[in-house]
Amino acid sequence: MERGIYICITVMEPKGKKILIADDEPDILEILEYNLTAEGYTVFKAKDGDEALIQAKQQQPDLIILDVMMPRKTGMEVCQILRSQPGFSNTLIIMLTALSDETSHVKGLEMGADDYVNKPISPKVLISRVNALFRRTFRGDETVIKLGDLQIDKEQFIVRYKGDDIILAKKEFELLALLASKPGRVFLRHEILSQVWGADVIVGDRTIDVHIRKIRQKLNIDCITTVKGVGYKFEMTAG
Amino acid sequence: MERGIYICITVMEPKGKKILIADDEPDILEILEYNLTAEGYTVFKAKDGDEALIQAKQQQPDLIILDVMMPRKTGMEVCQILRSQPGFSNTLIIMLTALSDETSHVKGLEMGADDYVNKPISPKVLISRVNALFRRTFRGDETVIKLGDLQIDKEQFIVRYKGDDIILAKKEFELLALLASKPGRVFLRHEILSQVWGADVIVGDRTIDVHIRKIRQKLNIDCITTVKGVGYKFEMTAG
DNA sequence: AAAGTCGTTAACAATTTTATAATATTATAC
DNA sequence: GTATAATATTATAAAATTGTTAACGACTTT
Numbered sequence: 001m002e003r004g005i006y007i008c009i010t011v012m013e014p015k016g017k018k019i020l021i022a023d024d025e026p027d028i029l030e031i032l033e034y035n036l037t038a039e040g041y042t043v044f045k046a047k048d049g050d051e052a053l054i055q056a057k058q059q060q061p062d063l064i065i066l067d068v069m070m071p072r073k074t075g076m077e078v079c080q081i082l083r084s085q086p087g088f089s090n091t092l093i094i095m096l097t098a099l100s101d102e103t104s105h106v107k108g109l110e111m112g113a114d115d116y117v118n119k120p121i122s123p124k125v126l127i128s129r130v131n132a133l134f135r136r137t138f139r140g141d142e143t144v145i146k147l148g149d150l151q152i153d154k155e156q157f158i159v160r161y162k163g164d165d166i167i168l169a170k171k172e173f174e175l176l177a178l179l180a181s182k183p184g185r186v187f188l189r190h191e192i193l194s195q196v197w198g199a200d201v202i203v204g205d206r207t208i209d210v211h212i213r214k215i216r217q218k219l220n221i222d223c224i225t226t227v228k229g230v231g232y233k234f235e236m237t238a239g
Numbered sequence: 240m241e242r243g244i245y246i247c248i249t250v251m252e253p254k255g256k257k258i259l260i261a262d263d264e265p266d267i268l269e270i271l272e273y274n275l276t277a278e279g280y281t282v283f284k285a286k287d288g289d290e291a292l293i294q295a296k297q298q299q300p301d302l303i304i305l306d307v308m309m310p311r312k313t314g315m316e317v318c319q320i321l322r323s324q325p326g327f328s329n330t331l332i333i334m335l336t337a338l339s340d341e342t343s344h345v346k347g348l349e350m351g352a353d354d355y356v357n358k359p360i361s362p363k364v365l366i367s368r369v370n371a372l373f374r375r376t377f378r379g380d381e382t383v384i385k386l387g388d389l390q391i392d393k394e395q396f397i398v399r400y401k402g403d404d405i406i407l408a409k410k411e412f413e414l415l416a417l418l419a420s421k422p423g424r425v426f427l428r429h430e431i432l433s434q435v436w437g438a439d440v441i442v443g444d445r446t447i448d449v450h451i452r453k454i455r456q457k458l459n460i461d462c463i464t465t466v467k468g469v470g471y472k473f474e475m476t477a478g
Numbered sequence: 479a480a481a482g483t484c485g486t487t488a489a490c491a492a493t494t495t496t497a498t499a500a501t502a503t504t505a506t507a508c
Numbered sequence: 509g510t511a512t513a514a515t516a517t518t519a520t521a522a523a524a525t526t527g528t529t530a531a532c533g534a535c536t537t538t
Contacts (some may be wrong), residue, residue: 109367128348157425170468
């Protein structure tokens with residue numbers, strides 16, 4: 001490496017939860033985006049039902065705010081589709097509507113929405129409802145590691161990338177989960193061995209490499225970096 | 240056992256969750272009690288804030304519905320007191336109010352309420368909000384699990400697929416019900432053993448497999464996925 | 479008593495996962 | 509650049525895990 005003075009600028013990663021807003025009125029999208037971003041959330045937008053589904057799959061948001069009246073699939077339809085998919089059974093959903101009739105309120109909740117809010121609504125109130133939902137939901141410890149578009153679900157034993165399931169074998173999964181548990185940190189080879197294989201198990205030198213290779217192959221993303229002579233670390237370089 | 244003719248009358252046990260309602264208007268108490276009881280919940284009542292606190296401690300309800308405007312401690316105060324106690328940090332709280340101003344809405348939620356509802360509210364809507372709260376909080380506790388065209392009734396011990404009854408033996412049913420109680424989640428073999436067979440029962444290695452096989456055979460749907468080296472999970476892939 | 483159900487086990491087949499060995503490639507120090 | 513060590517890659521063999529079938533005893537029902 002060249003000599004010189006290096007200044008390291010750490011860019012604050014938006015650590016907040018990801019929220020997807022779907023509404024066909026641009027004004028509402030903008031107001032909500034502004035307020036939720038100010039609150040520390042990372043916001044994605046969609047202007048109709050189909051787009052909402054695409055974004056949901058791609059971004060894997062923690063919460064989706066759905067307008068009921070939208071072109072190309074209503075909020076109700078989107079909610080129903082999402083809830084029937086395994087990856088979205090835990091995703092929070094808030095329905096937003098101008099209709100204030102009782103039947104659709106009940107229907108929305110029965111369809112699997114977590115909250116149903118009538119428009120017009122003040123941003124402050126909506127934000128506090130959003131906060132309340134998150135507060136209640138994430139009281140327990142999380143079994144899902146989320147890193148960008150990658151999700152490692154220890155409960156379902158599945159890795160998801162942009163909404164697509166990737167099936168790893170047990171050892172592969174455990175190895176990836178270990179590395180991803182502390183992104184950026186280098187795990188020494190003997191650390192990996194003792195954590196994934198067990199302290200007393202003796203396996204050959206190349207065993208770790210082969211598993212790393214399989215993970216890289218299956219994920220098809222650059223996310224495991226080799227630190228020569230030391231070990232491996234998880235690092236999202238692409239994707 | 241004595242000989243004779245036995246007629247078994249199964250009385251529906253109030254298996255539902257316990258709900259405490261606190262409101263100073265007797266009419267509201269009664270309407271809500273009637274509707275929530277009809278829905279299968281066990282209801283307790285309190286007519287002011289102090290009584291609400293006493294009942295909460297005594298009955299340990301799963302959900303408390305608090306009117307904001309009450310004599311002898313407002314709903315806000317009760318909420319604050321409860322949330323500061325260790326035993327009630329996870330108890331669900333719905334605030335009910337005639338005030339429809341934004342500030343108290345936000346304040347109520349920030350105080351730790353899980354929902355904030357303006358009066359007047361139709362019992363139907365309130366019930367569906369209550370159900371929605373429980374659905375997310377106590378998932379897996381339901382007596383009837385509905386997943387697509389499949390219905391698993393734990394109370395009646397019946398599995399129905401597209402309207403047809405499927406008869407499973409006891410162990411088969413319990414195994415399926417366990418897996419289906421948390422769709423997507425992987426149950427480890429030893430978890431299955433301790434939940435279905437009992438922690439101390441020792442059975443052979445292939446016993447679980449054989450039961451899984453029988454379930455798959457009888458249901459004839461792809462709904463149980465094997466996670467090799469780990470366990471099984473319920474997942475509707477087809478049907 | 480006969481027929482049927484249920485839960486379990488044993489035996490074996492089929493499959494998948496894991497480890498290793500052999501070889502190629504890459505990074506790093508000199 | 510070259511030598512060297514470390515890692516990547518590939519194929520293959522070994523090991524582990526699960527699927528499947530049949531059979532047995534304990535019970536229940538007819």
